[in-house]
Amino acid sequence: MKWGLTPWALFVSAGLVLAEPGGGTQVQPDKPANKTPAGNPNAAEPGLEAQGWKAHDATYVPVLKDWSIKTYMGTTAAVANRNGQQVLPLPVNGKDGVAVKAEEFAIEVDGNHDGKFEERLKTDGSSCLVTLTYEDGTTAPYAVRFLKGRGASWAWQRSGYWTATINKVQVGILDDNSNGRYDENGKDAISVGLTGYAAPLSEIASIGGTLYQVKVSADGKKIYTREYSGETGKLDARSGHKSLGLLASAVFQNGQTFVDFAIGKDKAVVVPVGNWEFVGGETRAVGGGQAAMMKKGSMLPIEVKAGETAQVAWGMDLTIGFDFDLNGSSVSITVDSVHVYGKGGEEYYNFVPPAFTPVVTVINTKTNQQAQKGKMALC
Numbered sequence: 083m084k085w086g087l088t089p090w091a092l093f094v095s096a097g098l099v100l101a102e103p104g105g106g107t108q109v110q111p112d113k114p115a116n117k118t119p120a121g122n123p124n125a126a127e128p129g130l131e132a133q134g135w136k137a138h139d140a141t142y143v144p145v146l147k148d149w150s151i152k153t154y155m156g157t158t159a160a161v162a163n164r165n166g167q168q169v170l171p172l173p174v175n176g177k178d179g180v181a182v183k184a185e186e187f188a189i190e191v192d193g194n195h196d197g198k199f200e201e202r203l204k205t206d207g208s209s210c211l212v213t214l215t216y217e218d219g220t221t222a223p224y225a226v227r228f229l230k231g232r233g234a235s236w237a238w239q240r241s242g243y244w245t246a247t248i249n250k251v252q253v254g255i256l257d258d259n260s261n262g263r264y265d266e267n268g269k270d271a272i273s274v275g276l277t278g279y280a281a282p283l284s285e286i287a288s289i290g291g292t293l294y295q296v297k298v299s300a301d302g303k304k305i306y307t308r309e310y311s312g313e314t315g316k317l318d319a320r321s322g323h324k325s326l327g328l329l330a331s332a333v334f335q336n337g338q339t340f341v342d343f344a345i346g347k348d349k350a351v352v353v354p355v356g357n358w359e360f361v362g363g364e365t366r367a368v369g370g371g372q373a374a375m376m377k378k379g380s381m382l383p384i385e386v387k388a389g390e391t392a393q394v395a396w397g398m399d400l401t402i403g404f405d406f407d408l409n410g411s412s413v414s415i416t417v418d419s420v421h422v423y424g425k426g427g428e429e430y431y432n433f434v435p436p437a438f439t440p441v442v443t444v445i446n447t448k449t450n451q452q453a454q455k456g457k458m459a460l461c
Contacts, residue, residue: 123285140305154282254272265300
C-alpha cells in the first residue's frame, strides 16, 4: 500500500494518538534489557521470616471469563507432546503435566489427574480449573484459558493470579510464562493495585508509597516483603507526559527491578538510584475509545540520583518516521515503514481505533508554499 504525492519536500503532522494490545492481553514492548547477574532475586528460600521478611498469605483468583489484565512478557503456549501424550507442561508430580486431548472442535482436560477427561471445552477462549502438585507435595488451583488454532491445534495460557494485601494495597502475582511457577523475575508478573496492568515480576516494588524487596513462593501461596534500605531518588513519568489523554501504564526497568510509574497517588515515585529504561505502556482517552500502546523506540535511559527527582519529558508533539521513494515528480511512502514517535523517543503503536490517518503536507521548498495536502490512511 503506497501513497503517491507530487512535490518538493515532505512534512507529516499528527494529532492525538492513543491503543490496546492485540487480543487485550499482552503488550509487545521492546525486550527488556537483561543487564543483571544470573540468579532469581524473587525466589523465596527457607528462613526468610527470621531474616526480617514479612509473609503475606495469598488467595487464588481464577478468571474464567473476560481476562482483562494486560502484561508485558506473557504469551500463549502450544499443547505439548510428552511420551506420546498431549499435555500442558505444568507441575504434576509423577506426570509430564496436565493431560489433555485436542481435537478439531474441542479439547478435553484431565484436571485432577485421575485418567479421565472431566472437562470438554468447545469454544475459543474457554477456561477451566486444574490442580497442580509441586515437588514438596503442595497442591494449588490453576485456571487455564484455551485458544483455538487451525484444525486440531490449541494454544493455552494461565487465567488466574494470587493476590494479597500489602501496605493496604492489593497486589496480584501472575504466572506470566505459564509454567506453573510464580517466582521468576522478569518472566512472571506483578500487578500493584490490580489496576488492569501487570509489570514484569520485580526484585523491588513500590507498594503504597513504600519500596519493598519482594519474594514469592514457587506455588504463589506466599508473598514475602522487606523494606528496601538502599539509596533512593524519585522518578516522575507523569508530569512531563504531554497528551490529550491519560497515561494508563508506564513501566520502566532498572536491572531486575520493574516499576509502573502511572499508578499510585504520587506522580514522583521513590525508586532505587540508577538508570531506568522504558519497557512499555499505554495511553488512552479519558472517556475510552481511543488508545495507543507505547514501547521504547529510541528513548534513552533516565538517570535517577540519590535524593533527587528526575522527570521524563515525553508524549506530544509526535513525529512520524517512514521510508519513501522519489520517482521523478512522485513521492511514494511505504505504509509498513511508518513509525510514530513521541518527544522522548518512545514509539506508539496498536492504535485504537485502528485507522490512523496522519495529515501529509507537500511543500515547494523554492516558494515555501503548500503544493499538496492529504490524509494517509494506515489501516
